[in-house]
Amino acid sequence: VWVQDGPDHAVELVAFDPAFAGEHLPALLADVKATFHNVLAHPWWLYEPSEATARRRVRVRLDGDRLVVDHDHVPGPVRSAFLASKTQNVWRPLVGALAARDLLPSDWADVVRAALFCCPTLVMDLRAGGAGGHTPVSSAIGWAVAVAAGSPTADGSADAVGSLLAAAAPPA
Numbered sequence: 001v002w003v004q005d006g007p008d009h010a011v012e013l014v015a016f017d018p019a020f021a022g023e024h025l026p027a028l029l030a031d032v033k034a035t036f037h038n039v040l041a042h043p044w045w046l047y048e049p050s051e052a053t054a055r056r057r058v059r060v061r062l063d064g065d066r067l068v069v070d071h072d073h074v075p076g077p078v079r080s081a082f083l084a085s086k087t088q089n090v091w092r093p094l095v096g097a098l099a100a101r102d103l104l105p106s107d108w109a110d111v112v113r114a115a116l117f118c119c120p121t122l123v124m125d126l127r128a129g130g131a132g133g134h135t136p137v138s139s140a141i142g143w144a145v146a147v148a149a150g151s152p153t154a155d156g157s158a159d160a161v162g163s164l165l166a167a168a169a170p171p172a
Contacts, residue, residue, distance in 0.1 A: 056138075069140050
């Protein structure tokens with residue numbers, strides 16, 4: 001976990017890698033990697049790029065100043081069940097406990113989204129033709145999933161991460 005002094009000498013999170021944090025992992029980040037891998041990731045695009053290329057379809061286009069990635073990767077029923085279970089059994093109790101102890105930062109949902117984005121992008125080379133062995137198909141899906149995990153939808157519609165965060169949010 002890497003931190004820096006922020007405004008008014010408050011400590012701010014800069015980066016994290018749960019693999020190296022040991023017992024000093026902030027509670028809010030403890031289940032991020034498992035959530036990403038169990039819910040959002042898929043071995044075909046994450047670890048077996050040739051399978052993703054054979055089984056998935058991707059179209060990437062520039063629309064004004066936006067890069068649009070259309071793909072057919074959709075988490076299946078098992079991953080949807082993991083999402084429901086993690087929301088109910090991990091995230092809701094964790095966020096509630098942190099809030100009850102006045103330890104939940106006001107930007108907690110942004111922190112979780114940023115950490116979910118970092119899961120695939122900090123640990124592996126997602127570039128097509130790069131050291132990670134990714135193809136244009138697996139690279140586009142990997143980046144699209146990472147960006148979607150790290151960002152709320154532009155139109156405010158529900159997505160997997162937004163649904164998890166909304167369900168885990170403490171009462172206002």
